[in-house]
Amino acid sequence: xxxxxxxxxxxxxxxxxxKAAYADLMKRHQRFVFTLALRFAKNREDAEEIAxxxxxxxxxxxxxxxxxxxxxxWLYSIVYTTAMTFLRKKRLDxxxxxxxxxxxxxxxxxxDLNSDEVEHKSKMVFVNQAIDQLLPDxxxxxxxFYQGEQSLEEIGQALGMETxxxxxxxxxxxxxxxxxxxxxxxxxxxxxx
Amino acid sequence: MNLIEQRIWDYLDGTGTLQERELTERLIKxxxxxxxxxxxxxxxxxxxxxxxxxxxSMGFTRNVMERINLEPVxxxxxxLIDKRIVFGIAAFFLFTITAxxxxxxxxxxxxxxxxSGMQNxxxxxxxxxxxxNTTLINIFFFxxxxxxxxxxxxxLRKRIxxxxx
Numbered sequence: 001x002x003x004x005x006x007x008x009x010x011x012x013x014x015x016x017x018x019k020a021a022y023a024d025l026m027k028r029h030q031r032f033v034f035t036l037a038l039r040f041a042k043n044r045e046d047a048e049e050i051a052x053x054x055x056x057x058x059x060x061x062x063x064x065x066x067x068x069x070x071x072x073x074w075l076y077s078i079v080y081t082t083a084m085t086f087l088r089k090k091r092l093d094x095x096x097x098x099x100x101x102x103x104x105x106x107x108x109x110x111x112d113l114n115s116d117e118v119e120h121k122s123k124m125v126f127v128n129q130a131i132d133q134l135l136p137d138x139x140x141x142x143x144x145f146y147q148g149e150q151s152l153e154e155i156g157q158a159l160g161m162e163t164x165x166x167x168x169x170x171x172x173x174x175x176x177x178x179x180x181x182x183x184x185x186x187x188x189x190x191x192x193x
Numbered sequence: 194m195n196l197i198e199q200r201i202w203d204y205l206d207g208t209g210t211l212q213e214r215e216l217t218e219r220l221i222k223x224x225x226x227x228x229x230x231x232x233x234x235x236x237x238x239x240x241x242x243x244x245x246x247x248x249x250s251m252g253f254t255r256n257v258m259e260r261i262n263l264e265p266v267x268x269x270x271x272x273l274i275d276k277r278i279v280f281g282i283a284a285f286f287l288f289t290i291t292a293x294x295x296x297x298x299x300x301x302x303x304x305x306x307x308x309s310g311m312q313n314x315x316x317x318x319x320x321x322x323x324x325x326n327t328t329l330i331n332i333f334f335f336x337x338x339x340x341x342x343x344x345x346x347x348x349l350r351k352r353i354x355x356x357x358x
Contacts, residue, residue, distance in 0.1 A: 017266045023258050034249040048249055055257045056264075063267060127244040146241045152208065171202055178237060 007071040015063055026055055029072060032148055033079055039139035040083035042132065046090070054082045069157055076144060076158040087136070130180035138173035145170055197227060201234045 005013070005024070013021035033054055038047035058078050065074055131139050137159075144150045144158060152170070156163045203209040204217040220227040 015267045019258075019261060019266065022261060023254055026254055026257060030249055030253060031246045034253070035246040038247050044247075044250075047247075048253065051249060051253070052257050052260070056260055059261050059264060059267075123240060124243065124245050127241055128247075131241075131244065142241065146238075147244060147246055152206070167206075167208060170206075171199065174202070174237065175198075177241065181240075 008067060011062060011065065011071065014059070022059055025071075029075055030055070032072075032143075033075065035147060036076060036079050036140060036143055037083055039131065039134075039143050040087060040136040042136075046086065050079070050083050050086050053086075054079045057082060070154065072148065073150060073154045073158050076148065076150070077160070080140065080159050083136070126181060126184050130177055130184055133180050134173065134176055137169065138176055141166065141169050141173045142177060197230050198234070201227070201230050204231075205234055205238065 005021075007025065007028070010021045010025040014025065030051065034047055034051045037050035037054070038044065041047040041050055054075070058075055061078075065071065131142055134142065140159065141155060144155045145152075150158065152163050152166045155161075155170075156166045159166065161169070200209075200213070200217045201221075204214050204221075207214075209217075217227070221231045222228075
């Protein structure tokens with residue numbers, strides 16, 4: 001059910017002492033925050049930890065949020081810094097996942113699907129897998145732009161980069177993503193794109 | 194990435210100048226190569242836009258709210274600080290200072306000669322060199338360095354904390 005309050009109204013309620021309003025605010029953004037965290041962490045457990053930390057930090061600093069930007073942009077900047085700190089702590093290997101492993105997983109997924117909805121579902125599986133194979137920064141830019149529906153300026157604010165840098169990064173990330181999808185889908189992608 | 198692709202992306206993203214966008218639009222309509230790249234980019238956009246968002250575990254909201262409930266309740270500074278209290282404190286200090294000054298000026302004997310009471314007063318001489326020695330100076334500098342490092346550490350911690358938020 002869609003909450004009738006806007007982000008700003010919910011924030012004001014939370015700042016007025018209504019903690020339950022924060023649950024509503026969180027429910028609205030948790031899917032994308034988790035998706036973004038997953039782009040960095042590459043596994044669900046770590047992504048969930050990052051997303052949780054991110055919401056706690058956001059709650060603690062909610063009174064510092066100024067309405068000069070969207071709440072989502074502000075929240076994504078917290079996800080980015082939290083994920084970066086987490087990666088630094090865990091010293092994760094941020095190299096791309098081996099393509100062969102990716103292909104193996106893709107094949108397994110395809111074998112499970114055999115109806116009309118295969119096309120859509122498998123496309124999404126392939127796209128998500130291809131995004132997962134990108135470097136965290138590229139994956140974050142792609143996710144923020146397409147799934148987060150953030151403008152280049154807003155992505156710049158969230159990631160602490162100049163708009164032009166984001167533009168260049170987005171171009172490169174698209175190029176790499178296209179390559180990854182092509183690798184996964186081989187010849188099929190040429191018909192798809 | 195080639196120039197055509199770059200131009201098409203700029204066109205689709207709405208970046209670049211109006212003239213550039215108009216030129217790209219014209220080229221898409223007339224040039225088959227541009228047309229093909231445009232279609233590819235559009236398909237790519239719709240494909241990636243349709244990618245699903247991941248769902249956290251069922252207990253995600255509950256887990257976060259459990260931690261949130263341990264946090265102190267937010268309450269805006271406006272409701273915490275009543276202006277009447279601020280004005281009351283200010284009025285108290287203003288009244289006290291005025292009263293003290295009033296009493297002070299009232300007790301002064303204005304008819305007395307200004308310098309008459311000061312003539313016999315001698316400032317006591319203090320020999321500082323008696324107390325100053327190398328050990329004391331070393332201790333003083335050492336304490337200064339410790340205090341400086343402590344403050345610097347606090348400053349760095351604050352910066353890291355604000356960066357992490």
